[in-house]
Amino acid sequence: MTEAAASAATLDAVDAWWRAANYLSAGQIYLLDNPLLREALAPAHLKPRLLGHWGTTPGLNFLYAHLNRAIVAHDVSVLYVAGPGHGGPGLVANAWLDGTYSEVYPAIGQDADGMRRLFKQFSFPGGIPSHVAPETPGSIHEGGELGYSLAHAFGAAFDNPGLIVACVVGDGEAETGPLATSWHANKFLNPVHDGAVLPILHLNGYKIAGPTVLARIPRAELAALMTGYGYEPFFVEGDDPRAMHRLMADTLDTVLARIRAIQAEARSAGFGGRPRWPMIVLRSPKGWTGPREVDGKPNEGTWRAHQVPIGAMERDGHLALLDTWLRSYAPAELFDEAGAPRAALRALAPSGTRRMSANPSANGGALLRDLVLPDPAQFALDVGAPGALRAESTRVQGQYLREVMRANMHNFRLFSPDETTSNRWDAVLEVSQRCSVAEILPGDEHIAADGRVMEMLSEHQCQGWLEGYLLSGRHGMFSCYEAFIHIVDSMVNQHAKWLKAAAAIAWRRPVASLNYLLSSHVWRQDHNGASHQDPGFIDHVLNKKAEIVRVYLPPDANTLLAVTDHCLRSRNRINVIVAGKQPAEQWLDMAAASAHCARGIGVWEWAGSAGAHEPDAVLACAGDVPTLEALAAAQLLYEHFADLKLRVINVVDLMTLQPPHAHPHGLPDPAFDALFTVDKPVVFAYHGYPALIHRLTYRRSNHANLHVHGFREEGSTTTPFDMTVLNGIDRFRLFAAVVERVPALAPARAAARQFVAARLDAHRRHIEQYGIDLPEILAWRWKGAGP
């Protein structure tokens, strides 16, 4: 420890800050008026409905007060992540004490009236939510859904060598799966160029109604668990404030010195193996300093303190109990005549951006630098004639990303649950390795302690890291098997809500978008079968606010390049890109790809036979495999019906299908009608669940004539073409769908049905014998739009 132990006077100041924060927290839950209790507390001063969560708050305030002292004493920059987001009133109270709150919300000044407004707005219509939220200065973490604090903390620490992230993990949250695995993030944090994470496991013993798991195992077992996770645990346990202040101050001095020593060693001598980072276990009573007993039942230290400790204020004695409780903090000692925090108290806190409520990393958009992006055309495939070339589209994307990585080695990372190579981004490994600060063995390939490719077999961890990395002002991309991105559905919900709320807050600056590549998609699961087949993430994100979400289905490598470039330039979005990794037909040269992606939807003139004429039918497609099948169907149609006027439409940007009032990318009705006609049959081959296309287009003029083929939850381990057959999206069925619906082809229907049945029968017999698709399917090539 390099600093002298905190003096008794300093600890008095810490205690005063803590009392002030506790008072302000309780005030937010209870008081509509009389914020400084200068009048006798009366029913009219109370909020008509008491809402909020007290239980976790005093512990959060205790830590905040102590970190204030330590930041100054150790001259460090600390970001505070409050896992127990239920402690919203606490973080708001501290930000107000810091002065930051009044700076960003001038209507809520550091005075009595400001305090009154601060109290009223909490959990009040038109006010602020009860959790730590985007509205809370200093926060990058909404704690409403539990489990992601530690992943967010590590994400913020990556490439942030000057930052210490103090991450409070509630013992309720600690029971979740994502949190339980995120302790292992210490195997991915490099002390040379990353910051530090100081996890603080807060055992307050109870969840809503029952005890927590980690509070009910012996201390030795908990110490073993933290040791096993790779940390050096320090215990701060008790309920006597005076003793706890001394213990916490000394412990923080010790752990910050430990962190400094680890970093100094690694930064002077170079990376020398995974450090054993310190962590703190804080065991303190739930609802600490709150009422001991309410209605004859213990309150402080029990689950009864979880939300509002004293409810039913009309009951005998409740108002007096509240009054006694609130006055126990001695507000007159804490706030001056004007209602501002007294100088002694303010002296404790760091100033400027060292205030945790003003830490720059908590408003990452303000730190964000644009990526240096290469011209995607450099990586474009020379496709020649449409369909002449076959290539792995995501491999081409990987070459582009390699250069993105090379040009942005301090603010760009890739994240994946062990699928970087599988999804064909190998080229990236030429520039930066997989990250691991754990043991590396001779025989290992592409793995290094300073790697920027973050792979852990936990979609939760990848998502949480990336969110933390983005919200603290950097860029990244997440590559995932399509089916398993559902694992983070709920995290995506929360991130989308964060982006929506943040966009409405003037002082929050836009952050880089959360970009997904979903590959190893539903149509190509030859190795894995049914468990790996689910294209429903698109449906899931479409329930989010339209301004937040984008879904792209580039049909080939060059369109994938154009879309990726666009996504990496965007801000405040969730961009979902779905693209295959298997060798597949390439359609558009780079110029055509860029133009097509800029429109998002368009007629592929070269693939159609209608030209400028009104078509007999429209064949639309979205997604790489559906595009292939649609073009093969078109070719069959031309072979059978030389006079058929067919229009082929490809959709890259799914949002174009919606009406413009539903999404900013939505095509106006006249433009939609010009593409899809108002009365001709439209056969639509879609990558995912067919209902989605209906959901997007049900208000369009020609919707009654729209027939969507897509994934129907059929198929398992089988051939690529058989997957399309089992789900009725194969070229023969698309061919048949057109023939059945174009009136002029009525005479040909019987023969067409026979043709289709014969081909499907041949297919079935072949795959059952050989296990691979018919040579005619494997070798199929686009021959152009017929005579």
Place this chain on the structure above:
Amino acid sequence: MTEAAASAATLDAVDAWWRAANYLSAGQIYLLDNPLLREALAPAHLKPRLLGHWGTTPGLNFLYAHLNRAIVAHDVSVLYVAGPGHGGPGLVANAWLDGTYSEVYPAIGQDADGMRRLFKQFSFPGGIPSHVAPETPGSIHEGGELGYSLAHAFGAAFDNPGLIVACVVGDGEAETGPLATSWHANKFLNPVHDGAVLPILHLNGYKIAGPTVLARIPRAELAALMTGYGYEPFFVEGDDPRAMHRLMADTLDTVLARIRAIQAEARSAGFGGRPRWPMIVLRSPKGWTGPREVDGKPNEGTWRAHQVPIGAMERDGHLALLDTWLRSYAPAELFDEAGAPRAALRALAPSGTRRMSANPSANGGALLRDLVLPDPAQFALDVGAPGALRAESTRVQGQYLREVMRANMHNFRLFSPDETTSNRWDAVLEVSQRCSVAEILPGDEHIAADGRVMEMLSEHQCQGWLEGYLLSGRHGMFSCYEAFIHIVDSMVNQHAKWLKAAAAIAWRRPVASLNYLLSSHVWRQDHNGASHQDPGFIDHVLNKKAEIVRVYLPPDANTLLAVTDHCLRSRNRINVIVAGKQPAEQWLDMAAASAHCARGIGVWEWAGSAGAHEPDAVLACAGDVPTLEALAAAQLLYEHFADLKLRVINVVDLMTLQPPHAHPHGLPDPAFDALFTVDKPVVFAYHGYPALIHRLTYRRSNHANLHVHGFREEGSTTTPFDMTVLNGIDRFRLFAAVVERVPALAPARAAARQFVAARLDAHRRHIEQYGIDLPEILAWRWKGAGP
């Protein structure tokens, strides 16, 4: 240890079994013919595409062989859960060696031709998937998506005192969040009346492309981690088969004796505190016994052994390498002339239902007993006039569930992430407590070591436990906050896929349905705000196969009772029930509720004014809050327009809206048209995202006149009524929506708009001042259908 150590001869038999299983596993990946290698291996014997996962398989086979010996030696019943589901060929191989495979699939006999078929079908069109799957005898766990093996294992062990679940956890899977927290399930397993779980952490060192986290931490750290999780770890490490056989046999003898001792003590002396259960760490090479080197690169013991160790069979030397590898198992020593396993090998295995492939708990439907169900009418509310009574609907459901619990104390459990009380199921705690075998303190309430209410703050754990409990033949229900059920979206996908596949397998019997109560729903989040608001799980499950999923939105307590009773009787389904927990209007008496739920949708004659007439408009509703707002809107309409002929429709079973070809509950078009008319405006107040209703109804005649109000991702911490206002589903907007669309009301529109604007303005002003809804809203009562 009560048994003598395994003899050398026995270990020879174990080794022979292991080699046989390894041979059969490799054969499945490679061979289309020549299964016993009686001819020289030729290219024509190979599968045209090599698919499958070898890497994890030898380890799974090693464990299976050793467990076979131990089952006989210790006379125990063991269910084998293979976390690394990629080891599909291994489990299939063992089931074939057991004889079970040929019993359930007679076409695949225990002879050369059967072996040929066994090989061919693997990862082959029309065959079986590459993972352990419903098709695999002895399995309850699909390992395609990783993370749930241990939760499934504990679920199967609950209330199964005679069962030991050997659960192999892959070191890839061990990185996932759900798995990382599921180790803690040992705090919920009671040695008196539950079975045992023997976790076996299999460190084979690599995932698809990189090393695993747990294989790269020091042994002492791993031991600390397992100790911290509450286990006694036993290490079996090495690569020499002979040494490993001895070590594994001795270790299994030790841990099974340990399990027996724990159970004997608890079952004679009574529960005496949480035992420290044993677990095993098996560290063995990935692709053990496979080719050492392929193309000059190490293979066995590296990630290169993950899938097919020798690919590109046309390359020089590959065929010979495969031949050498396969013959290294000496198939002629293992299989007799006919191709059947030799007697010496068969002698190792247990017989009948002691075979792990035939363990009855792996085909839970065959063990399933119907629940003893009380008459829900016993718990019905006497509602009086519609809307006269207010009550918490889920509290009434809790009273019913209390009696279900009382009558089924050995095969029924409730699961929840700490929300049993919050969701108002308290009554259940009168009959059985929350379960914990960890420390219980004085002051704790409703918690006991033999509790049947399973609460851990992990939706993953709850879902995994319940799945394991159901698949092993029992019943249960999961209560969850509506928004956070998205946390298990992906688990639901996998369970739905399991049910779909299992339904097509003759020997698998139907299991009890997976029943959800989703409460604390989107419309009532006064304490929690935006993070707790998401009704999209309904959208998610609707992408599953129609025969699997049901969604119910009972509008009040009595309909909730009827629906719950129905769900608890159903089989092989995923039933989603969404119902509020806050005091709310009650509408139907029990008889009417039962009749309404049996239809799933119907006209509420008493609420309408159209009677037998064709209505001027239809007001439809689904969900408790939308029903309230729709009825309040109806009342407003009657007050303003005495002559208006309005029809009120309530939807309990959302599936009725779909066409019958899309869902078995779907209303035929004539019935739908009779309800919704073919040309009158329909205003539909829906609980969730409006697009869902359009998705279900877009093919209906009157769809163009359907106007859906629902959740639009607006609102946070605010009043209940304000949530409806912010999302445009409040009574005034529904009133306006009807007025705007009924031609006869055109002259009244200007006044109606003024009225609505004034009421909303009054609402806004009131809540901003007082934080609670207007008295007129809070006190609103249904007055009937007008004059």
